[in-house]
Amino acid sequence: MFVYLWVLFGLFALHEDIVLRQHGIRFVFHGFALVNALVLAKVMLVAEDLKLGHRFQARPLIYQIVLEAFILATLFIAVHILEHTIGGLIAGETLAASVPSIGGGGMQGLFCVALILFVALIPFFGFRHISRELGPGRIKAMLFGRRESAAQAKPPV
Structure with missing residues:
Protein backbone atom coordinates (compact mmCIF):
# COMPACT_ATOMS: atom_id res chain seq x y z
CA MET A 1 0.00 0.00 0.00
CA LYS A 51 -14.20 -3.96 6.12
CA LEU A 52 -15.38 -0.93 4.17
CA GLY A 53 -16.62 -2.00 0.76
CA HIS A 54 -16.95 -5.71 1.56
CA ARG A 55 -20.72 -5.63 1.04
CA PHE A 56 -20.37 -6.58 -2.60
CA GLN A 57 -18.37 -9.79 -2.15
CA ALA A 58 -21.16 -11.90 -3.66
CA ARG A 59 -21.33 -9.71 -6.77
CA PRO A 60 -18.88 -9.59 -9.70
CA LEU A 61 -15.42 -8.46 -8.63
CA ILE A 62 -15.60 -5.15 -10.50
CA TYR A 63 -18.23 -3.86 -8.05
CA GLN A 64 -15.97 -4.37 -5.06
CA ILE A 65 -12.94 -2.91 -6.88
CA VAL A 66 -14.79 0.25 -7.92
CA LEU A 67 -16.53 0.65 -4.56
CA GLU A 68 -13.30 0.34 -2.58
CA ALA A 69 -11.54 2.82 -4.90
CA PHE A 70 -14.42 5.27 -4.43
CA ILE A 71 -14.52 4.85 -0.65
CA LEU A 72 -10.75 5.29 -0.30
CA ALA A 73 -10.63 8.32 -2.60
CA THR A 74 -13.36 9.94 -0.51
CA LEU A 75 -11.66 8.95 2.72
CA PHE A 76 -8.27 10.28 1.53
CA ILE A 77 -9.77 13.68 0.75
CA ALA A 78 -11.59 13.78 4.09
CA VAL A 79 -8.39 12.89 5.99
CA HIS A 80 -6.45 15.52 4.01
CA ILE A 81 -9.02 18.21 4.90
CA LEU A 82 -9.10 17.11 8.54
CA GLU A 83 -5.29 17.03 8.77
CA HIS A 84 -4.89 20.55 7.37
CA THR A 85 -7.76 21.94 9.40
CA ILE A 86 -6.41 20.59 12.69
CA GLY A 87 -2.90 21.78 11.78
CA GLY A 88 -4.21 25.25 10.99
CA LEU A 89 -6.21 25.46 14.21
CA ILE A 90 -3.15 24.40 16.22
CA ALA A 91 -1.13 27.11 14.43
CA GLY A 92 -3.71 29.69 15.53
CA GLU A 93 -5.58 30.16 12.25
CA THR A 94 -9.34 30.52 12.07
CA LEU A 95 -11.41 27.53 11.00
CA ALA A 96 -12.12 29.11 7.61
CA ALA A 97 -8.42 29.79 7.01
CA SER A 98 -7.46 26.27 8.11
CA VAL A 99 -9.57 24.42 5.53
CA PRO A 100 -7.34 23.71 2.50
CA SER A 101 -8.31 24.49 -1.06
CA ILE A 102 -8.14 21.25 -3.00
CA GLY A 103 -7.35 21.24 -6.71
CA GLY A 104 -7.16 25.01 -6.85
CA GLY A 105 -10.32 25.49 -4.79
CA GLY A 106 -14.02 25.18 -5.35
CA MET A 107 -16.17 22.19 -6.16
CA GLN A 108 -14.59 21.75 -9.59
CA GLY A 109 -11.09 21.40 -8.11
CA LEU A 110 -12.34 19.02 -5.43
CA PHE A 111 -14.14 16.91 -8.02
CA CYS A 112 -11.05 16.76 -10.26
CA VAL A 113 -8.80 15.60 -7.43
CA ALA A 114 -11.40 13.07 -6.28
CA LEU A 115 -11.74 11.70 -9.82
CA ILE A 116 -7.96 11.42 -10.26
CA LEU A 117 -7.60 9.61 -6.93
CA PHE A 118 -10.51 7.31 -7.72
CA VAL A 119 -9.12 6.29 -11.11
CA ALA A 120 -5.58 5.92 -9.72
CA LEU A 121 -6.79 3.55 -6.99
CA ILE A 122 -8.67 1.20 -9.35
CA PRO A 123 -5.52 -0.65 -10.53
CA PHE A 124 -4.37 -1.12 -6.94
CA PHE A 125 -7.62 -2.72 -5.86
CA GLY A 126 -7.99 -4.59 -9.14
CA PHE A 127 -4.57 -6.19 -8.77
CA ARG A 128 -5.23 -6.95 -5.13
CA HIS A 129 -8.63 -8.61 -5.61
CA ILE A 130 -7.65 -10.54 -8.73
CA SER A 131 -4.53 -11.77 -6.93
CA ARG A 132 -6.66 -12.89 -4.00
CA GLU A 133 -9.07 -14.73 -6.32
CA LEU A 134 -6.28 -16.53 -8.21
CA GLY A 135 -4.59 -17.66 -5.03
CA PRO A 136 -1.41 -16.79 -3.15
CA GLY A 137 1.57 -16.03 -5.36
CA ARG A 138 -0.13 -16.74 -8.71
CA ILE A 139 -0.08 -13.18 -10.06
CA LYS A 140 3.43 -12.63 -8.75
CA ALA A 141 4.58 -15.79 -10.54
CA MET A 142 2.78 -14.73 -13.73
CA LEU A 143 4.31 -11.25 -13.71
CA PHE A 144 7.78 -11.91 -12.34
CA GLY A 145 8.35 -15.63 -12.92
CA ARG A 146 10.11 -17.16 -15.85
CA ARG A 147 7.91 -17.68 -18.90
CA GLU A 148 7.98 -20.78 -21.04
CA SER A 149 7.94 -20.57 -24.80
CA ALA A 150 4.85 -21.80 -26.64
CA ALA A 151 6.70 -24.96 -27.73
CA GLN A 152 7.70 -25.80 -24.14
CA ALA A 153 4.36 -25.00 -22.55
CA LYS A 154 2.33 -27.96 -21.40
CA PRO A 155 -1.10 -28.32 -22.99
CA PRO A 156 -4.03 -27.65 -20.64
CA VAL A 157 -5.54 -30.73 -19.05
Whole structure:
Protein backbone atom coordinates (compact mmCIF):
# COMPACT_ATOMS: atom_id res chain seq x y z
CA MET A 1 0.00 0.00 0.00
CA PHE A 2 2.72 2.41 1.06
CA VAL A 3 4.86 1.88 -2.05
CA TYR A 4 1.90 2.29 -4.41
CA LEU A 5 0.84 5.51 -2.68
CA TRP A 6 4.40 6.81 -2.54
CA VAL A 7 4.82 6.33 -6.30
CA LEU A 8 1.39 7.85 -6.94
CA PHE A 9 1.98 10.94 -4.78
CA GLY A 10 5.52 11.25 -6.12
CA LEU A 11 4.09 11.44 -9.64
CA PHE A 12 1.61 14.09 -8.47
CA ALA A 13 4.52 16.11 -7.04
CA LEU A 14 6.44 15.71 -10.28
CA HIS A 15 3.44 16.93 -12.26
CA GLU A 16 3.05 19.90 -9.93
CA ASP A 17 6.74 20.67 -10.40
CA ILE A 18 6.31 20.65 -14.19
CA VAL A 19 3.29 22.95 -14.03
CA LEU A 20 5.01 25.40 -11.66
CA ARG A 21 8.15 25.48 -13.82
CA GLN A 22 6.00 26.47 -16.79
CA HIS A 23 5.00 29.54 -14.76
CA GLY A 24 8.56 30.32 -13.67
CA ILE A 25 8.19 28.93 -10.14
CA ARG A 26 11.10 26.67 -9.23
CA PHE A 27 10.08 25.22 -5.86
CA VAL A 28 8.17 22.06 -5.06
CA PHE A 29 8.54 20.07 -1.87
CA HIS A 30 8.68 16.38 -2.85
CA GLY A 31 8.86 15.15 0.75
CA PHE A 32 5.09 15.36 1.09
CA ALA A 33 4.77 12.24 -1.09
CA LEU A 34 6.58 10.13 1.49
CA VAL A 35 4.71 11.52 4.50
CA ASN A 36 1.30 11.39 2.81
CA ALA A 37 1.96 7.83 1.64
CA LEU A 38 2.75 6.77 5.21
CA VAL A 39 -0.32 8.48 6.66
CA LEU A 40 -2.74 7.33 3.96
CA ALA A 41 -1.40 3.76 3.94
CA LYS A 42 -2.37 3.68 7.61
CA VAL A 43 -5.81 5.03 6.66
CA MET A 44 -6.08 2.21 4.11
CA LEU A 45 -5.20 -0.37 6.76
CA VAL A 46 -7.82 1.02 9.14
CA ALA A 47 -10.42 1.04 6.34
CA GLU A 48 -9.50 -2.56 5.54
CA ASP A 49 -9.93 -3.56 9.19
CA LEU A 50 -13.34 -1.88 9.22
CA LYS A 51 -14.20 -3.96 6.12
CA LEU A 52 -15.38 -0.93 4.17
CA GLY A 53 -16.62 -2.00 0.76
CA HIS A 54 -16.95 -5.71 1.56
CA ARG A 55 -20.72 -5.63 1.04
CA PHE A 56 -20.37 -6.58 -2.60
CA GLN A 57 -18.37 -9.79 -2.15
CA ALA A 58 -21.16 -11.90 -3.66
CA ARG A 59 -21.33 -9.71 -6.77
CA PRO A 60 -18.88 -9.59 -9.70
CA LEU A 61 -15.42 -8.46 -8.63
CA ILE A 62 -15.60 -5.15 -10.50
CA TYR A 63 -18.23 -3.86 -8.05
CA GLN A 64 -15.97 -4.37 -5.06
CA ILE A 65 -12.94 -2.91 -6.88
CA VAL A 66 -14.79 0.25 -7.92
CA LEU A 67 -16.53 0.65 -4.56
CA GLU A 68 -13.30 0.34 -2.58
CA ALA A 69 -11.54 2.82 -4.90
CA PHE A 70 -14.42 5.27 -4.43
CA ILE A 71 -14.52 4.85 -0.65
CA LEU A 72 -10.75 5.29 -0.30
CA ALA A 73 -10.63 8.32 -2.60
CA THR A 74 -13.36 9.94 -0.51
CA LEU A 75 -11.66 8.95 2.72
CA PHE A 76 -8.27 10.28 1.53
CA ILE A 77 -9.77 13.68 0.75
CA ALA A 78 -11.59 13.78 4.09
CA VAL A 79 -8.39 12.89 5.99
CA HIS A 80 -6.45 15.52 4.01
CA ILE A 81 -9.02 18.21 4.90
CA LEU A 82 -9.10 17.11 8.54
CA GLU A 83 -5.29 17.03 8.77
CA HIS A 84 -4.89 20.55 7.37
CA THR A 85 -7.76 21.94 9.40
CA ILE A 86 -6.41 20.59 12.69
CA GLY A 87 -2.90 21.78 11.78
CA GLY A 88 -4.21 25.25 10.99
CA LEU A 89 -6.21 25.46 14.21
CA ILE A 90 -3.15 24.40 16.22
CA ALA A 91 -1.13 27.11 14.43
CA GLY A 92 -3.71 29.69 15.53
CA GLU A 93 -5.58 30.16 12.25
CA THR A 94 -9.34 30.52 12.07
CA LEU A 95 -11.41 27.53 11.00
CA ALA A 96 -12.12 29.11 7.61
CA ALA A 97 -8.42 29.79 7.01
CA SER A 98 -7.46 26.27 8.11
CA VAL A 99 -9.57 24.42 5.53
CA PRO A 100 -7.34 23.71 2.50
CA SER A 101 -8.31 24.49 -1.06
CA ILE A 102 -8.14 21.25 -3.00
CA GLY A 103 -7.35 21.24 -6.71
CA GLY A 104 -7.16 25.01 -6.85
CA GLY A 105 -10.32 25.49 -4.79
CA GLY A 106 -14.02 25.18 -5.35
CA MET A 107 -16.17 22.19 -6.16
CA GLN A 108 -14.59 21.75 -9.59
CA GLY A 109 -11.09 21.40 -8.11
CA LEU A 110 -12.34 19.02 -5.43
CA PHE A 111 -14.14 16.91 -8.02
CA CYS A 112 -11.05 16.76 -10.26
CA VAL A 113 -8.80 15.60 -7.43
CA ALA A 114 -11.40 13.07 -6.28
CA LEU A 115 -11.74 11.70 -9.82
CA ILE A 116 -7.96 11.42 -10.26
CA LEU A 117 -7.60 9.61 -6.93
CA PHE A 118 -10.51 7.31 -7.72
CA VAL A 119 -9.12 6.29 -11.11
CA ALA A 120 -5.58 5.92 -9.72
CA LEU A 121 -6.79 3.55 -6.99
CA ILE A 122 -8.67 1.20 -9.35
CA PRO A 123 -5.52 -0.65 -10.53
CA PHE A 124 -4.37 -1.12 -6.94
CA PHE A 125 -7.62 -2.72 -5.86
CA GLY A 126 -7.99 -4.59 -9.14
CA PHE A 127 -4.57 -6.19 -8.77
CA ARG A 128 -5.23 -6.95 -5.13
CA HIS A 129 -8.63 -8.61 -5.61
CA ILE A 130 -7.65 -10.54 -8.73
CA SER A 131 -4.53 -11.77 -6.93
CA ARG A 132 -6.66 -12.89 -4.00
CA GLU A 133 -9.07 -14.73 -6.32
CA LEU A 134 -6.28 -16.53 -8.21
CA GLY A 135 -4.59 -17.66 -5.03
CA PRO A 136 -1.41 -16.79 -3.15
CA GLY A 137 1.57 -16.03 -5.36
CA ARG A 138 -0.13 -16.74 -8.71
CA ILE A 139 -0.08 -13.18 -10.06
CA LYS A 140 3.43 -12.63 -8.75
CA ALA A 141 4.58 -15.79 -10.54
CA MET A 142 2.78 -14.73 -13.73
CA LEU A 143 4.31 -11.25 -13.71
CA PHE A 144 7.78 -11.91 -12.34
CA GLY A 145 8.35 -15.63 -12.92
CA ARG A 146 10.11 -17.16 -15.85
CA ARG A 147 7.91 -17.68 -18.90
CA GLU A 148 7.98 -20.78 -21.04
CA SER A 149 7.94 -20.57 -24.80
CA ALA A 150 4.85 -21.80 -26.64
CA ALA A 151 6.70 -24.96 -27.73
CA GLN A 152 7.70 -25.80 -24.14
CA ALA A 153 4.36 -25.00 -22.55
CA LYS A 154 2.33 -27.96 -21.40
CA PRO A 155 -1.10 -28.32 -22.99
CA PRO A 156 -4.03 -27.65 -20.64
CA VAL A 157 -5.54 -30.73 -19.05
